[in-house]
Amino acid sequence: MKHTSDVVIIGGGVTGLSTAIHLKLQGVDQVTVLERHHIGAGQSHRAAGILRGLVRDESLSRALVESIDFFKTFDQRFAVPLLLHPTGYLLLSESTQAAIVDEVMAVSEQAGCRSERIDARQAQQLQPGLREDDETLYVYEPGAIHLDPMPTIQALLAVASQMGVTVCEGCEVAKLAVQGERFVGVDTSQGRYDAHQALVATSVWGSNQLAQLGVEVPVYPHRAEMAFFHAPWASDFRVSRILTDARSMLYLRPEGQMQMFVGWRESDRLHGVEDMVAEDPDHYRQTSHFESLADMHRRLAITLPPMARGFVHRTYACVYDYTPDGLPILDRVANVEGLYFALGFSGGGFSLSPWVGRCMAQFMVEQKVPADIERYDLKRFAEGRVLTWANVDPSKDSV
Ligand SMILES: Cc1cc2nc3c(=O)[nH]c(=O)nc-3n(C[C@H](O)[C@H](O)[C@H](O)COP(=O)(O)OP(=O)(O)OC[C@H]3O[C@@H](n4cnc5c(N)ncnc54)[C@H](O)[C@@H]3O)c2cc1C
Structure with missing residues (x-):
């Protein structure tokens, strides 16, 4: 036909x-x-459906700000409802990275993305249970959102x-x-x-x-692993913000009431195409390897110490489409x-x-x-x- x-x-x-x-x-x-x-x-x-504008490149940040605005106004523009979570984004970095963090914030600000440096107490108010120490630097982007894909x-x-x-x-x-x-x-x-x-x-x-x-x-197809972790059983602990942490090399966001979507910040782990785990995108292992999952859990507890008692709900893998x-x-x-x-x-x-x-x-x-x-x-x-x-x-x- x-x-x-x-x-x-x-x-x-x-x-x-x-x-x-x-x-x-x-x-x-x-x-x-x-x-x-x-x-x-x-x-x-x-x-994960995370949209945040804080990146180290003005034109990319501008593109992200435009996209966030598209989804925030989607409902009124097209009269079709969208499941949008306006949780904001908390970035955890190291105090040794202060100059880069300031540059990222300044560059993104030029693109229309507002963010602020906050102290440990303010960070705890936004996300109770976060790690606290003198070396951690906290930035908050209130306009960041996540969407259910x-x-x-x-x-x-x-x-x-x-x-x-x-x-x-x-x-x-x-x-x-x-x-x-x-x-x-x-x-x-x-x-x-x-x-x-x-x-x-x-x-x-x-x-x-x-x-x-x-x-x-x-x-290049690059296989990566993700997991949904559940808050410690019978606790009040919740994740309520999008988070990335340079120390644990993880990113996460809330998933429903009791869970969180956790992934590796691949950009911290990949320094070039030679680091990529090439896979046939139609035939690859769909779940995490145990060693990698255990490492992820250990690192999750660095970012959020109460999660040492949390548990894995389920895992999966995906193949990203990386360029050099x-x-x-x-x-x-x-x-x-x-x-x-x-x-x-x-x-x-x-x-x-x-x-x-x-x-x-x-x-x-x-x-x-x-x-x-x-x-x-x-x-x-x-x-x-x-x-x-x-x-x-x-x-x-x-x-
Ligand atoms: C675990 C994970 C977390 C992520 N988190 C985020 C995030 O938080 N924020 C973010 O910005 N991005 C995120 N991404 C990346 C994002 O999901 C992708 O970049 C984006 O979905 C790519 O969309 P696409 O339409 O280009 O490709 P795809 O969604 O892969 O669509 C391509 C489509 O082409 C179809 N297709 C292939 N071959 C043919 C053919 N011959 N004929 C017809 N159809 C064909 C496929 O079936 C597929 O549906 C994440 C990705 C993963 C896997």
Whole structure:
């Protein structure tokens, strides 16, 4: 069977859905999302869903602030409810890192992200049970939020559908079709889709798909482990904020009343592609190894001493789509008109998705790269313009 659309989006995660919504907002008539499984089946449904603006780069912080605002105003803008948790974010760092922390705060402030240095007593009021010592430095970002990933994906899907986006689940794209130097459509498990433009938004799977056309996109599947921990049994202890801790190398956020989602701050553990644990994204171990879990629990008790008596509720693993500099690649295929890609979010694609969707839609509509995303091009790797690991000493970057 043959279908037609102005634009096809390959991949029904947050990147694909957000771009579909923004294409409609920018006046594109026929937009079709093709998802090989169910909507959200990729990384998106496994995300912690944390959105915070405190980062050491003004333009990235600006993108995050825009995205936080998108979700905070989502309900009133689209009349679709969103499960949003306005918990704020507590950053724990070391006093030896004070200069970097101040720089991060100043840079983010320029981008519109408000944060403040607080003392141990104020930090305890925000999150009882935090570790206290003279070496710990506390920063609070009150505007940070977290979202439940799958309900958020459903809200994006509802908005896309009410705007007239066609969504096909169980539709696997097998081939990107090109005639001469033009993209003309895709061959899928549900037949042929003719289209003038496509966005490849398939995270860990994207580089293999583009390799069909001889395009090399450096996205490395990296397996990482997470766990849900439960508060100590029969205690009043709760986690009520998003937290990251440079000492324990963990991040966490509340999960319901009694639990917390805990993950490793991979950026502290990875110093380059050679540290990545490559995995086949379709076949990998789905639960934590015991040694790693025990280490995580030990470290969790460094950040939150009462959690020494907490317990593991369940574990899981995921495969991130890492790039060599830990930042996404937002570009088009140089010698194929109409073929775009947004890949390699390196663990940060949920929070960037509204901004990425707006920028990629603008890119496709105007066929001119928006200034906001110019530096996220593919050529930066060949030209030595990588944005972090190559030009920042990671040992000095652990805030
Ligand atoms: C444990 C964990 C925690 C995270 N926490 C956060 C966080 O707190 N904040 C944050 O910003 N980010 C976070 N992330 C990262 C974030 O989840 C991802 O960056 C983001 O979801 C990527 O979205 P995506 O739409 O680009 O990719 P995906 O959600 O992976 O979507 C790609 C889709 O493409 C589909 N697909 C693949 N091949 C084909 C094909 N041939 N045809 C059709 N469809 C295809 C897949 O089935 C998949 O649904 C986290 C990730 C994980 C795993």
